[in-house]
Amino acid sequence: MKVLVEGIGSMVFGTQLKYYNQMNWQLVGIDITNKSFGLYKGLKPYIVPKYSEKNCKNCFEKIEEIVKNEKIDLVFCTVNEGLLEWSKRKKYFKERYNTNVVISDEEVIEICIDKWKTYNFFCENDIPTPRTSLKNEFELLKPRIGRGGCGIYHKNNLPENFNMKGYISQELVEGEEYTIDVLCDLKSNPIYIIPRKRIETESGVSTKGVTIYDEKIIEYVKLIISRLKPVGIINIQCFKNGDDINFIEINPRIAGGISLSFASSDNWFKAIECFYYNKEYVPKKVIYNNYMFRFYEDLIIHESNLL
Numbered sequence: 001m002k003v004l005v006e007g008i009g010s011m012v013f014g015t016q017l018k019y020y021n022q023m024n025w026q027l028v029g030i031d032i033t034n035k036s037f038g039l040y041k042g043l044k045p046y047i048v049p050k051y052s053e054k055n056c057k058n059c060f061e062k063i064e065e066i067v068k069n070e071k072i073d074l075v076f077c078t079v080n081e082g083l084l085e086w087s088k089r090k091k092y093f094k095e096r097y098n099t100n101v102v103i104s105d106e107e108v109i110e111i112c113i114d115k116w117k118t119y120n121f122f123c124e125n126d127i128p129t130p131r132t133s134l135k136n137e138f139e140l141l142k143p144r145i146g147r148g149g150c151g152i153y154h155k156n157n158l159p160e161n162f163n164m165k166g167y168i169s170q171e172l173v174e175g176e177e178y179t180i181d182v183l184c185d186l187k188s189n190p191i192y193i194i195p196r197k198r199i200e201t202e203s204g205v206s207t208k209g210v211t212i213y214d215e216k217i218i219e220y221v222k223l224i225i226s227r228l229k230p231v232g233i234i235n236i237q238c239f240k241n242g243d244d245i246n247f248i249e250i251n252p253r254i255a256g257g258i259s260l261s262f263a264s265s266d267n268w269f270k271a272i273e274c275f276y277y278n279k280e281y282v283p284k285k286v287i288y289n290n291y292m293f294r295f296y297e298d299l300i301i302h303e304s305n306l307l
Contacts, residue, residue, distance in 0.1 A: 001273070002026045002070055004063075007078040008038025008045075012205060012256035014297065017041060019259070019267045028070050030063065034307040037299045044070070045307055051081035060085065067099050074276065075101045078254050080147045084109050100276045104230040104252050111228065112252040116144050116168050122247055125227045127220060129247050130171035136164055139172040147251075170248075175241030178214075179206065180221050181261035182236065183268050185275050188229040191283050192268065193221050194261040196292075206257035207294040211264045211287065217245060224250070233258070233268060260292035 005020065007013060008029040014037065020027055021042075029043035032050050039045035046066050049059040059082075066072070075093070077086040087106040093099040103109070111117045115132075122129035131138060141153040144166055153159070155169070176197055183192040195217045200208035221236055228250070235255035238247040262268055266284040274281035 001073045002028060004028045004030065004067065004070070004072045004075045005038075005043070005078070006030045006076070006082070008041075008043065009033065009036030010038075010078075010256075011296075012259075013038050013078075014041075015259040015294070016254065016262075019262050019269055022267050023269050023273065025074075028066065028072065030066065039307055040299060040301055040305075047307065051079060051085070056085060060089065064093075067093060067097050072097070072099050074273075075099060075103075076254070077101065077103045080113065080251075080253070083252060084113060102232040102272060102276075104232065104234070108228055108230050109252050112230075112234070112250040114144050115142055115146075115170075115249065118250055119168070119170075121228070121250075125223065127224060127247050128245055130173045132168050132170045134164070134168060136169050138169040140170045141167055142170060144168055173239050173241070173246045173248075175239040175244065175246070177201075178212070178217060178238050178240060179209075179255055179257060180217060180236045180238070181255055181258050182221060182225065182230070182234050183271060184225060184231050184234070185271075185281075186231050188225060188231055190222060190225050191271060191281070192261070192265055192286065193218050193225075194264060194286055195221075196257065196260050198257070206255075206260075206292070209257050209260050209292045211260060211290045213286075213288045214240070216243075220245065220247065232272065257292065257294075260290060263292070264288070264290040 003025045009031040027043040029038050030046045030048045034047055048062045051059055077083055086101055086103050087109040090101040093101050111121050119132040139155045143151040178195050178197055180195045184190050194211055195214050196209045196211045198206045198209050233254050235251045237249040238245055264287040271281045
């Protein structure tokens with residue numbers, strides 16, 4: 001089976017690569033630059049344009065050419081900027097090339113990538129969440145569409161001539177930060193729900209974490225899944241302070257720290273292959289109190305060997 005993976009130059013792809021390699025898959029990788037470590041790790045490499053508004057059409061023209069020529073069976077979407085466009089094309093790729101794109105439907109992606117729509121979804125479904133406004137009312141200012149810590153400000157430390165267009169303000173909540181990794185089958189049934197406490201982060205990515213069994217968080221996540229109807233791998237973020245829980249984000253993609261959840265259960269790619277090819281998958285028991293400590297590894301490439 002041929003599998004297309006994007007964003008193979010990200011730091012976290014290296015932690016996921018061993019799980020891809022455990023599968024009997026032929027991997028095809030795409031990234032936006034030849035200075036991307038994933039291009040030199042045994043995948044069949046391609047360089048594509050960015051998912052910018054200007055180049056989006058050009059990017060998907062190149063991707064479609066790759067899908068067609070490589071006869072891609074399965075696509076894993078991991079880059080925030082492309083998620084909505086992938087969801088819009090999911091049916092097209094399936095009908096034209098029999099290629100399965102592992103992503104939720106367009107309506108789900110729209111709720112997840114827009115923090116104002118996420119907030120309204122939480123409110124409509126009685127999910128506890130910080131108070132949020134399109135006006136400059138609360139302490140934290142965030143882009144409606146964004147990722148990690150990019151563009152986030154405190155109300156008392158705003159840039160000069162700050163404009164609220166494209167932003168939300170959100171109540172600042174305290175507590176320990178959790179990411180909950182979720183795997184759903186194609187009927188949106190949750191197969192795994194694994195909370196992990198983020199002990200330490202760098203640039204919005206977990207570098208130290210531990211899996212925690214928390215029944216209250218898990219029950220809320222089950223409610224979110226039942227109303228949202230995602231498929232594949234997503235992650236949900238919340239803060240917990242004593243008995244108080246506040247959910248803040250839903251990311252409809254693989255999380256940067258998901259290797260901890262894989263190591264604490266199973267290689268979720270095995271389950272996804274079963275979902276799309278009508279095979280039975282039996283979930284494994286989840287191991288809690290598993291710790292993850294992330295470290296760096298260098299890849300040295302001479303200029304003459306750059307793609």
